[in-house]
Amino acid sequence: MSWVRRGAVVLVPLVLSGCVALGGSGGDGPGPGGGEFVVTYEEPDDPDLRSVAAEVADGGVVEEAVEGLNDFVVLPVDVPVVVRSCTDGALYDPAEREIQVCLEDVVETRELLEDADDAAATERGILVDTVDHEAGHALLDVYEMEFTGREEDVADQFSALVGVRGGDQGLDDLEAAAYGYELSAAAYEADPTDEHASDTQRAVTYQCYVYGSEERDAEHLVDEDGLTERRAESCWEEWGDLREGWMRLLRRADALR
Numbered sequence: 651m652s653w654v655r656r657g658a659v660v661l662v663p664l665v666l667s668g669c670v671a672l673g674g675s676g677g678d679g680p681g682p683g684g685g686e687f688v689v690t691y692e693e694p695d696d697p698d699l700r701s702v703a704a705e706v707a708d709g710g711v712v713e714e715a716v717e718g719l720n721d722f723v724v725l726p727v728d729v730p731v732v733v734r735s736c737t738d739g740a741l742y743d744p745a746e747r748e749i750q751v752c753l754e755d756v757v758e759t760r761e762l763l764e765d766a767d768d769a770a771a772t773e774r775g776i777l778v779d780t781v782d783h784e785a786g787h788a789l790l791d792v793y794e795m796e797f798t799g800r801e802e803d804v805a806d807q808f809s810a811l812v813g814v815r816g817g818d819q820g821l822d823d824l825e826a827a828a829y830g831y832e833l834s835a836a837a838y839e840a841d842p843t844d845e846h847a848s849d850t851q852r853a854v855t856y857q858c859y860v861y862g863s864e865e866r867d868a869e870h871l872v873d874e875d876g877l878t879e880r881r882a883e884s885c886w887e888e889w890g891d892l893r894e895g896w897m898r899l900l901r902r903a904d905a906l907r
C-alpha cells in the first residue's frame with residue numbers, strides 16, 4: 651500500500667495494493683528452483699503496532715496467502731514476505747527481492763472499514779490481495795518475465811488468478827478486495843500521480859474476473875454503477891485472456907509447482 655494522508659481533509663486514494671519499488675534486480679537472475687515465499691515479522695518499536703502485528707500473526711491470513719502461493723508456484727530464490735512497520739506502503743523491492751506488508755496499512759484499513767459490513771472478511775480479502783499483488787511483481791522480477799501492459803495491472807491480474815484458483819475462499823477474498831476498493835474510492839480522492847488503475851476501476855475489474863471465471867453465480871456483482879451489464883458481457887473473455895496470459899508466463903519460466 652502506498653497511501654499518505656495529506657492533511658485532515660484532502661486524502662489521497664487508498665491504494666490497497668502497493669507498487670513495486672524502484673531499482674534494479676538483485677542477485678544473478680534465476681537459479682535452480684526450490685525457492686518459496688517466506689513470511690517473517692519484524693517487531694515494531696511502537697507498542698500499538700506491536701499488538702497489531704500480534705493480531706495479524708494470530709489471524710494467520712498472510713501465512714495462508716503465502717501457503718496458497720507456494721502450492722501454485724516455485725521460485726528460483728526464497729522471497730521473504732516481511733510484515734513490519736512501514737509508511738511507504740506494501741511493495742515488492744527488487745533490490746532486496748523482498749515483499750513488505752505494512753502494519754500502518756492494516757491500521758488504515760481498519761479505519762476505513764469501521765462502519766463497513768463484513769469488516770473482518772473485507773480486511774482479510776484486502777490483506778490477501780496485497781500479498782498476491784506483490785507476489786505478482788516478485789514473479790515478474792525474479793523470472794525476468796516479458797509481459798505486455800502496465801505492470802500494476804499485470805500484478806492485479808496475478809492476484810485475481812490466485813483468487814479464482816482458490817475456490818470459494820479465494821473468490822470471497824477477491825470480492826472482498828473489490829469491496830475494499832469501492833469503499834476506498836468513496837472515501838478518498840483520486841491521486842493523479844498514482845500509477846495504478848483507480849480504485850473504482852480496480853473494484854470493477856476484480857468483479858469482472860470473478861464474474862467471467864464462471865466459478866460461481868456472480869449476478870449480484872452486476873449493477874449499473876459498477877460492473878455494468880455491458881462490461882459483464884466481455885468478462886468471460888477478459889478472464890480468459892488473463893488466465894492464458896499468466897499461465898503462459900508461468901509455464902515459460904517453469905515457475906509452476
Ligand SMILES: [Zn+2]
Binds near residue numbers: 669670783787802805
Ligand atoms: Zn503494485
